[in-house]
Amino acid sequence: MLKIPFNIPFVSGNEITYINKVISSNTFSSPGIFTKKCEEKLSKITGCKNIKLTTSCTSALELAALALDIKAGDEVIVPSFTFVSSANAFALSSAKLIFLDINPQTMCLDYSLLKNSISKKTKAVVLVHYAGLTEEVDKIAELCKQKGIFLVEDAAQSINSYYNNKHLGTFGDIGCISFHDTKNIHCGEGGAILINNKSLIHKIEVCFEKGTNRADFLAGKIANYSWQSLGSSYGLSEINAAFLYAQLLSIKKVTTERQKIYSLYQKNLNQLRKKGIIDFPETKNKHNAHIFFIKCNSESVRNNLLTYLKKNGISAHVHYSPLHKSNMGKQFKFIKSKKDFSLSESKRMLRLPLYYNMSKANEITKLILNFYNQ
Numbered sequence: 001m002l003k004i005p006f007n008i009p010f011v012s013g014n015e016i017t018y019i020n021k022v023i024s025s026n027t028f029s030s031p032g033i034f035t036k037k038c039e040e041k042l043s044k045i046t047g048c049k050n051i052k053l054t055t056s057c058t059s060a061l062e063l064a065a066l067a068l069d070i071k072a073g074d075e076v077i078v079p080s081f082t083f084v085s086s087a088n089a090f091a092l093s094s095a096k097l098i099f100l101d102i103n104p105q106t107m108c109l110d111y112s113l114l115k116n117s118i119s120k121k122t123k124a125v126v127l128v129h130y131a132g133l134t135e136e137v138d139k140i141a142e143l144c145k146q147k148g149i150f151l152v153e154d155a156a157q158s159i160n161s162y163y164n165n166k167h168l169g170t171f172g173d174i175g176c177i178s179f180h181d182t183k184n185i186h187c188g189e190g191g192a193i194l195i196n197n198k199s200l201i202h203k204i205e206v207c208f209e210k211g212t213n214r215a216d217f218l219a220g221k222i223a224n225y226s227w228q229s230l231g232s233s234y235g236l237s238e239i240n241a242a243f244l245y246a247q248l249l250s251i252k253k254v255t256t257e258r259q260k261i262y263s264l265y266q267k268n269l270n271q272l273r274k275k276g277i278i279d280f281p282e283t284k285n286k287h288n289a290h291i292f293f294i295k296c297n298s299e300s301v302r303n304n305l306l307t308y309l310k311k312n313g314i315s316a317h318v319h320y321s322p323l324h325k326s327n328m329g330k331q332f333k334f335i336k337s338k339k340d341f342s343l344s345e346s347k348r349m350l351r352l353p354l355y356y357n358m359s360k361a362n363e364i365t366k367l368i369l370n371f372y373n374q
């Protein structure tokens with residue numbers, strides 16, 4: 001029987017060489033040579049000049065909330081269909097979350113709904129780029145600018161993903177990326193904050209350095225550093241940065257391989273799509289093939305397919321339970337679209353295995369075709 005896991009984290013083979021360089025350099029904490037190398041490489045990939053490596057995307061989002069001075073009573077608009085960190089980071093700052101529904105075509109925030117949901121109390125919008133399908137990012141960024149609202153892009157899944165040739169995470173004031181081992185490239189746990197709004201650079205540097213002006217000290221601008229404001233410890237260790245650097249050097253190879261598997265899924269399953277038996281997204285966006293999902297016509301069919309694949313050794317996954325339905329999320333307002341798409345679409349979705357060098361896409365799609373032929 002086949003045995004296909006949902007994900008196998010990528011390993012380039014060069015990680016240990018770079019980690020050994022850290023050991024012989026005697027600098028293990030942030031920022032060292034590999035932190036700088038990663039930040040430079042990320043600048044080349046994303047086009048953003050001001051980047052800091054963080055311990056996770058979650059911590060990058062928390063840093064964003066702190067630096068934007070989110071306070072009790074400030075409204076922060078977040079999609080309900082997302083990972084918990086997109087919302088939790090702002091709830092930690094006592095924000096009043098407003099959960100917004102998604103556009104079922106893009107699985108991301110719905111522009112028209114967003115436009116009508118902004119109030120005088122809205123301080124920030126969190127735009128989550130799900131599976132690289134996001135649309136109208138430029139319009140959302142423009143809307144936030146016009147209204148004087150901060151735009152934070154949760155680009156956790158988006159390394160090497162573009163909209164209109166501009167990297168996701170570089171449209172708003174701040175972008176947050178994940179290098180968790182579930183992502184295309186990783187360092188176990190890690191992340192990055194992209195600071196696009198220059199006026200936020202200093203504030204973010206202070207919050208990043210435990211609330212001190214250590215960045216100015218490291219740049220030789222001051223003799224000693226001291227406590228300036230609230231902050232925390234967000235920097236990635238050099239060991240993780242060395243691991244990440246090896247991975248960043250393989251980004252093209254990894255993306256190309258994943259895109260091949262993604263296209264194979266699309267090609268093999270197109271006959272079911274044409275018959276209206278399943279659906280899957282199509283986009284012109286140049287994305288990184290992080291997630292491939294299908295939508296079944298009902299929750300029960302989706303669950304049966306999930307069980308059938310499991311019985312045949314294939315580990316598929318469902319994706320996100322809407323946050324407005326969670327125990328914690330229930331206390332916040334949810335603004336739905338024509339219907340609650342966050343809920344209805346999440347019940348139909350099934351994510352298929354996708355990782356570098358996964359050679360069994362044909363076998364997986366064969367099983368899905370068999371399931372529907374039964």
Ligand SMILES: Cc1ncc(COP(=O)(O)O)c(C=O)c1O
Binds near residue numbers: 082085182190
């Ligand atoms: C949309 C989104 N935001 C945030 C995160 C959190 O990333 P990390 O695990 O790096 O904290 C994830 C993780 O999967 C995610 O998918």
